[in-house]
Amino acid sequence: STSAASGILLTQCVSNSIKAQSSSSLTSSATQSSVGNLLEVDLEASFDQVSIAGQKAKLLSYNGQIPGPRLEAKPGDTIRINFTNKLSQPTNLHYHGLHIPPTGNADNVFLKIQPGESFTYEFTLPKNHPSGTFWYHPHLHGLVAEQLFGGLAGLLIVRGELDEIPEIQAAEEQFLVLKDFALNGNQANFQGHMGIMLGREGELLTVNGELNPNFSIPKGGLLRLRILNASTSRFYRLKLEEHPLYLIATDGGSISEPVELSEVLLTPGERVEILVRGEREPGQYRLLNLPYDRTGGMGGGMMGRGMMGGGRMGGGMRGNRSNTNTPQTLATFSYKNSVETLPLPKQLIAVPELPEPQETRRFTLNHGMAPGMGMVFLINGEPFEMGNPDTVVKLNTVEDWEIANTGTMDHPFHLHTNDFQVISRDNKPEPYRAWKDTTLVKRGEVVRIRIPFKDYPGKTVYHCHILDHEDLGMMATIDMK
Numbered sequence: 281s282t283s284a285a286s287g288i289l290l291t292q293c294v295s296n297s298i299k300a301q302s303s304s305s306l307t308s309s310a311t312q313s314s315v316g317n318l319l320e321v322d323l324e325a326s327f328d329q330v331s332i333a334g335q336k337a338k339l340l341s342y343n344g345q346i347p348g349p350r351l352e353a354k355p356g357d358t359i360r361i362n363f364t365n366k367l368s369q370p371t372n373l374h375y376h377g378l379h380i381p382p383t384g385n386a387d388n389v390f391l392k393i394q395p396g397e398s399f400t401y402e403f404t405l406p407k408n409h410p411s412g413t414f415w416y417h418p419h420l421h422g423l424v425a426e427q428l429f430g431g432l433a434g435l436l437i438v439r440g441e442l443d444e445i446p447e448i449q450a451a452e453e454q455f456l457v458l459k460d461f462a463l464n465g466n467q468a469n470f471q472g473h474m475g476i477m478l479g480r481e482g483e484l485l486t487v488n489g490e491l492n493p494n495f496s497i498p499k500g501g502l503l504r505l506r507i508l509n510a511s512t513s514r515f516y517r518l519k520l521e522e523h524p525l526y527l528i529a530t531d532g533g534s535i536s537e538p539v540e541l542s543e544v545l546l547t548p549g550e551r552v553e554i555l556v557r558g559e560r561e562p563g564q565y566r567l568l569n570l571p572y573d574r575t576g577g578m579g580g581g582m583m584g585r586g587m588m589g590g591g592r593m594g595g596g597m598r599g600n601r602s603n604t605n606t607p608q609t610l611a612t613f614s615y616k617n618s619v620e621t622l623p624l625p626k627q628l629i630a631v632p633e634l635p636e637p638q639e640t641r642r643f644t645l646n647h648g649m650a651p652g653m654g655m656v657f658l659i660n661g662e663p664f665e666m667g668n669p670d671t672v673v674k675l676n677t678v679e680d681w682e683i684a685n686t687g688t689m690d691h692p693f694h695l696h697t698n699d700f701q702v703i704s705r706d707n708k709p710e711p712y713r714a715w716k717d718t719t720l721v722k723r724g725e726v727v728r729i730r731i732p733f734k735d736y737p738g739k740t741v742y743h744c745h746i747l748d749h750e751d752l753g754m755m756a757t758i759d760m761k
């Protein structure tokens with residue numbers, strides 16, 4: 281498992297040598313220097329020519345790469361990011377899923393780094409930080425969707441307990457960053473108002489910045505896929521032809537034992553880790569994105585009554601809202617030389633059952649029209665700008681949040697700093713326990729999540745991870761005391 285090994289080497293390196301590494305995997309890891317437990321990375325956001333989908337185009341990127349450099353750390357490490365904003369607009373960074381303070385120069389989404397400015401982020405991962413697949417992206421309200429859509433996103437891997445399970449160590453590892461792009465000639469197409477309101481999607485479905493890249497499955501062996509949906513709005517309903525998917529980890533890390541699935545729905549911001557067994561014949565198998573409708577037919581036609589009435593109409597935007605009727609090919613998997621047949625792990629890292637909540641709150645998600653603003657997206661009837669009061673929570677308590685989507689579009693709900701477990705959807709218990717930071721709340725659905733507020737005093741946010749909806753108001757603040 282070459283890429284895994286080199287990543288671990290980087291973080292265990294105790295000299296102050298600087299390693300540049302481009303592994304066999306298609307995402308490249310950062311030039312990061314590792315001195316003891318300090319990882320230091322230079323990261324620069326710019327709007328310039330980069331390689332995308334086999335061509336050159338002017339896009340937003342970190343260090344000129346799409347996706348941005350992959351950062352790798354382990355629990356207890358201190359991460360220092362020397363960030364420079366070479367964009368013509370302000371930006372900042374969010375460390376999606378990490379358990380670090382939401383304040384100071386850690387995961388502080390209220391910071392604003394002006395064009396031309398540099399800022400040093402620095403934080404230490406707690407010793408008991410879960411291992412998992414995390415990521416970083418901009419988080420400046422009003423500009424998040426555009427900056428992510430243009431290309432700003434990268435993986436942040438924390439290697440720990442899960443990675444030490446022998447069956448998992450024996451697996452080969454690949455990283456898949458799913459991200460759609462829209463180009464207008466050879467430049468990012470940031471799209472117009474209508475696209476933005478429904479959540480913009482691009483027609484280029486890239487994996488690690490490439491169209492239909494090839495991955496190999498070790499015959500007889502295991503392949504571990506770490507998959508991130510880094511798209512602004514697009515949902516992916518993933519299926520690998522003729523292969524079951526053995527889920528081993530979700531947003532917040534390991535689940536208790538592998539769960540066999542035939543497909544996985546991955547909404548924006550979510551991650552899964554999956555094992556694939558090399559149990560078929562040599563050949564080519566496609567990783568497909570199956571049809572899914574997240575807007576109740578509104579993607580079909582976006583003008584007039586098609587918009588507010590939810591009626592499906594023909595029109596130029598058909599097929600551009602995740603609801604095409606034909607599966608799309610994202611990547612191809614082919615077999616390579618056989619290895620000794622490897623077993624699946626039986627046990628992973630147990631996800632504990634949470635105690636009963638001390639407090640239950642209810643939130644509604646919906647959209648509406650506001651004079652002078654057009655369509656706005658609302659939590660409890662308010663857009664972010666109009667300011668719901670802070671949700672004030674007590675640290676070291678457990679809460680249930682009932683998230684009721686009373687609208688006509690699906691919304692993936694994301695909470696910063698603390699993970700949660702989904703208890704039920706429309707009162708139907710969730711089939712297995714998992715740590716999540718983002719979960720889909722379908723239109724008309726009520727999802728109950730249970731949150732142990734363990735981590736960090738301070739203020740942060742929760743929001744819809746269709747980032748156009750977030751920028752149009754579907755976000756609110758939480759204050760942890």
Ligand code: C2O
Pocket residue numbers: 374376417419549694696743745
């Ligand atoms: Cu990935 Cu608040 O976001």
Ligand code: CU
Pocket residue numbers: 690691692744745746749750754
């Ligand atoms: Cu939404």
